[in-house]
Amino acid sequence: MAKKPEDKVLAQNKKANHDYFIEETIEAGIVLQGTEIKSIRNAKVQLKDAFIRIRNNEAWISNMHISPYEQGNRFNHDPLRSRKLLLHKKQISTLIGETKRDGYTIVPLKMYLKNGFAKVLIGVGKGKKEYDKRDVLKKKEAKRDMDRAFKERNQ
Template sequence: MAKKNEDRILAQNKKANHDYYIEETIEAGIVLQGTEIKSIRNAKVQLKDSFVRIRNNEAWISNMHISPYEQGNRFNHDPLRARKLLLHKKQISELIGDTKRDGYSIVPLKMYMKNGFAKVLIGVGKGKKDYDKRDVLKKKEAKRDMDRAFKESNR
């Protein structure tokens, strides 16, 4: 019997690492309704502009786009609705404490399947300034050039 592909990444927020210094990550479950899980299994998820907000001691993810399921007819859902994240009270209180600091926010990093359940990896990050982003890109490009030169010299 073929083994199912576990921990398959369905969506990634690449812009989060560009815009934030991610300091801490937490895995969270997500409350879904109707045909949302079928769309997620088909990788019809987008995390690009999504964010996490704490309301009434509950974590909610907003602006996460889950496309309507094609065979879902009237049981489909609103693609951009706010969805509740499943976290322990202690984790939520830590997130509240982290976001009280100036410049910190909670962003979803990736969504994946784990043991048949959809999970979201959220990160606490400090926002980068424009000059920080340019500096990181310069360092990355310099490292790439050094690696390329080293590889060519070993030929």
């Protein structure tokens, strides 16, 4: 299990917690080109439709949008290119084993800076069914109502 990010969160995939039961998280570095880190530091990154695929025993993140840097001119990068994730061989093999099971996938959860390096928190999650999503929303709403009633009673 990875530690929670202590530094500034630059991008968050809120849809992942809605669509998946996240069971395990791992912190991964990311290989960047040229001006991508400058765009990331300006929080011009989006994880909404991103997904992680394992190819040739390497982890790759696809569909992560990093906007081109404004002062980058011809040195700018392709915003939607696949980027390699930096993981240990043992971590990749456990991810492969986890995703072999039915309904499990690897999704990016957060992107943040840690000691000046861009890191991605990835999670292994099992897809939720439609009734699971409704059930979770009902529980959240009931908890919110109970907290509101408790707060009113104490005042």
